[in-house]
Amino acid sequence: MEINQKLLATFVRARVKKIALGFWVAEYGVGYRESFAGGSAAFNGAGASPEAIRFHYDVGTEFFRTWLGDELIYSAARWRDPLSNAPGLPTLEAAQTNKLDFHLRSVRAGAGRSLLDIGCGWGALMRRAVETFGAAEAIGATLSSEQFDYVRGLNIPRTTLNLQSYETLALTEPVDGIVTVGALEHFAKPQLLRSEKITIYGNFFDRCRSFLAPGGRLSLQTIFWQRVDRRLASEIVPSSVFPESDLPYLDEVLEASQRQFRTLYLESSEDDYSLTLREWLKRLRRAHKQSPHLVDEAKFLFHEDYLRRCVVGFQRHRISLARIVLERL
Ligand SMILES: C[S@@+](CC[C@H](N)C(=O)[O-])C[C@H]1O[C@@H](n2cnc3c(N)ncnc32)[C@H](O)[C@@H]1O
Secondary structure: OHHHHHHHHHHHHHHHHHHHOOOOOOOOOOOOOOOOOOOOOOOOOOOOOHHHHHHHHOOOHHHHHHHHOOOOOOOOOOOOOOOOOOOOOOOHHHHHHHHHHHHHHHOOOOEOOEEEEEOOOOOHHHHHHHHOOOEOEEEEEEOOHHHHHHHHHHOOOOEEEEEOOOOOOOOOOOEEEEEEEOOHHHOEOOOOOHHHHHHHHHHHHHHHHHHEEEEEEEEEEEEEEOOOOHHHHHHHOOOOOOOOOEOOEHHHHHHHHOOOEEEEEEEEOHHHHHHHHHHHHHHHHHHHHHOOOOOOHHHHHHHHHHHHHHHHHHHOOOEEEEEEEEEEO
């Protein structure tokens, strides 16, 4: 058994090396688990179904904690202002807090103001909004049952949580600001036409506009396809890791939002994600050694492989990261 696991590790590592050299590799994730079986027929949303989201996210909060850190923030940190030459922040934790604060300031979160977090993950942004910015109310939406249970267990004051897609969410009152970080990547299924994706993102921005009070802002963070040969796309962000999901192109997001919003600010940084991914990889490797009950060999290889593919994607400018601040028209 021991020898088999070592052989498997050598095999997967050899394939990762091949990826680093840019060769095509057909298979992925050997030994971790069955591939995604497909979402329920009852779900008729435009993007990843709840089953597809749970396939990726509901594999153990304590497992994610070993490499994401205690705040469980699963998106690129903001290590520095992309136009500045100043040195970046020293730790992942500081850079993640800087990212949360960037989005919260962008939507002017604060006392007497309400906030909606679409794709709230394990609740770090909602908690910071309420506890540090003094927001009057934070509403969250996620499709992950484990995230939903975890955030409810945090008992953050003045929060409401929905295990629901933004597509079916209904609010009783308009909110003053919306933040959505790392969720747009799940809103469109793979292999759609550009026009179809723009319609889907346009519907998302319509929903956001309807949720917002006049003058309200939306701060959005997403990975996007940059310089990519679409035939190689699944090598970088494999559908066996993120089933039923496709990234946007930046122009699709901007075009889709123009009807409902004006663009106040846009920044882009590949470094922000490369640095975050490297830190996650370092922590995942350490946890694999120190906490094998949380990070067993197969789970480790699967996640290490996928995180390394993403690093290569950012380094080669095939994918990038955008933060966009929009104001309701
Ligand atoms: C990569 S995680 C990011 C979580 C969090 N924003 C963070 O930065 O840590 C993506 C999140 O998007 C959520 N999500 C995906 N599709 C969604 C949808 N249609 N409606 C609401 N949330 C969705 C997932 O459930 C998950 O919470």
